Amino acid sequence: MIHPRLHRLTAVTSGVLLAAGLSLVAPASATTAAAGRAPAQTQTPLVVNARWGGHPTYDRLVIDLKGGLPSVTVTPVSHLVYDGSGKPVPLAGKFFLQIRLNPAAAHDDAGHSVYKGPKLQKIFLPQLKGLALTGDFEGYVTFGAAFATNPYYRTFTLHSPDRFVVDFAHTNRC
Structure with missing residues (x-):
């Protein structure tokens, strides 16, 4: 039987690794939008x-x-x-x-x-x-x-x- 603390640590570590992996492959606009910010755009004068x-x-x-x-x-x-x-x-x-x-x-x-x-x-x-x-x-x-x-x-x-x-x-x- 796995100890509850070890189970929780494994779940948190997996979540951090999964999130880090997703942010590396997600486009910048998706991560920016997910963070609640508008994507950066170059404005034409x-x-x-x-x-x-x-x-x-x-x-x-x-x-x-x-x-x-x-x-x-x-x-x-x-x-x-x-x-x-x-x-x-x-x-x-x-x-x-x-x-x-x-x-x-x-x-x-x-x-x-x-x-x-x-x-x-x-x-x-x-x-x-x-x-x-x-x-x-x-x-x-x-x-x-x-x-x-x-x-x-x-x-x-x-x-x-x-x-x-x-x-x-x-x-x-x-």
């Missing part, structure tokens, strides 16, 4: 607005973000087109820049737009003449900017809140 302003020696474009800063490329292009359709963007200009953020989205998980800025806007600044949201698809958000003259620009990021900034230089207009 959201593009929520675009705005601009004129200054004595430069025009500034600011893209407001929520949830972090994505990678951004700014590329001179010969013309602007809408992502997906390839249709031309109706912005007047001789020079254009494509601004592409990735990974990023201008919509939430349910597909509702979180972007509150302009979709297509003529702008009357010394350098920046127009802005369009040209795409929000498969982790990329794309803008197009139009200019009358070839733009000299610099880019940088700001935090609290997160923003991507492009300054377009021009001669002093004061």
Whole structure:
């Protein structure tokens, strides 16, 4: 006959070993959920607005973000087109820049737009003449900017809140 204390010790040891073995093979989300915590997810940065302003020696474009800063490329292009359709963007200009953020989205998980800025806007600044949201698809958000003259620009990021900034230089207009 097995002593009750030995029986209890064997049961507890078996339970600990069984639980340890299960936690080694269970996916992290299952063990996290079992522990009463939500699984960790990487959040795609959201593009929520675009705005601009004129200054004595430069025009500034600011893209407001929520949830972090994505990678951004700014590329001179010969013309602007809408992502997906390839249709031309109706912005007047001789020079254009494509601004592409990735990974990023201008919509939430349910597909509702979180972007509150302009979709297509003529702008009357010394350098920046127009802005369009040209795409929000498969982790990329794309803008197009139009200019009358070839733009000299610099880019940088700001935090609290997160923003991507492009300054377009021009001669002093004061």
